[in-house]
Amino acid sequence: MPELPEVETVRKGLVQLVKGKEISNVIVDWGRIIESPEVDEFIHTLVGQTILDVDRRGKFLIFKLSQNDMISHLRMEGKFEYHSQTDEIQKHTHVRFQFTDGTELRYLDVRKFGRLSLEPKGLGEEYKGIKKLGPEPILPDFDLEVFKQQLKKKHRAIKPLLLDQTLVTGLGNIYVDEALYQSCIHPEQIASKLTDNEVETLHQSIIDVLATAVEAGGTTIRTYKNALGDAGHFQVYLSAYGKQGELCKRCGHTIEKIKVAQRGTHFCPICQVTHD
DNA sequence: AATACTACCTGCGTGC
DNA sequence: TGCACGCAGGTAGTAT
Numbered sequence: 001m002p003e004l005p006e007v008e009t010v011r012k013g014l015v016q017l018v019k020g021k022e023i024s025n026v027i028v029d030w031g032r033i034i035e036s037p038e039v040d041e042f043i044h045t046l047v048g049q050t051i052l053d054v055d056r057r058g059k060f061l062i063f064k065l066s067q068n069d070m071i072s073h074l075r076m077e078g079k080f081e082y083h084s085q086t087d088e089i090q091k092h093t094h095v096r097f098q099f100t101d102g103t104e105l106r107y108l109d110v111r112k113f114g115r116l117s118l119e120p121k122g123l124g125e126e127y128k129g130i131k132k133l134g135p136e137p138i139l140p141d142f143d144l145e146v147f148k149q150q151l152k153k154k155h156r157a158i159k160p161l162l163l164d165q166t167l168v169t170g171l172g173n174i175y176v177d178e179a180l181y182q183s184c185i186h187p188e189q190i191a192s193k194l195t196d197n198e199v200e201t202l203h204q205s206i207i208d209v210l211a212t213a214v215e216a217g218g219t220t221i222r223t224y225k226n227a228l229g230d231a232g233h234f235q236v237y238l239s240a241y242g243k244q245g246e247l248c249k250r251c252g253h254t255i256e257k258i259k260v261a262q263r264g265t266h267f268c269p270i271c272q273v274t275h276d
Numbered sequence: 277a278a279t280a281c282t283a284c285c286t287g288c289g290t291g292c
Numbered sequence: 293t294g295c296a297c298g299c300a301g302g303t304a305g306t307a308t
Contacts, residue, residue, distance in 0.1 A: 003301050075302050111285040113302065129303075156279060172301050224301065
């Protein structure tokens, strides 16, 4: 469910809620959420550690603990909630990090796709899923010239390429459709055939869309809530995602929904056309 | 090496 | 009402 803006919003909430908390116990009720180490060792290793900070890389959260880095990916539906240990346990609660002050951080995930993993302290960025990520689009290290050169080498549709996190990290199905709409590029356009002008516009659109969505606290379509339980607001600004059947703001034609690389894809068939 | 497809899960809306 | 099917803010593993 969450893309970069949602994960960044979750991160900010977690810093407010759990920074400085000491873990007294961990309860795991769906072992496959824990990628490594084995569940027993995961629990045992965490007890006694303090959460010093929470960082983010792409859509991954990195909990900086006193003795380890803990990587978390929410995948489609993962969420964190902060509770008293005596609060009723809701359905789909899979992991509970209990603190010495009687509160706890809960990990909930309807589809159980999310993962938690412990890495050596300070080495979270070496985690294999993180190591292959491209630059952060909301930082200056998302370089236009590098992006241009990489796209020239790719003979595949632009949408799945942007979803794969290696050229730039943080885009998911919502923001990729929005960025392509903003830059008037068809989602199935072959990347190497994009003009320099189109790549420049795309580069800027990615930066703009994600930065604006971060400011808005993310997008809430169905279920996303940050760690404080708040919805995001960016849905108000969506132009393409979920707008099939509505009119394009630029040309007035109907927004269509097709399938590209197995993902629902929203675009304007007049403004966004493929070319050689 | 690069690209494409599928598994991992549950719940909800739709159509028969 | 019941049931089958398709769909959902994603990634990793496997096949081609």
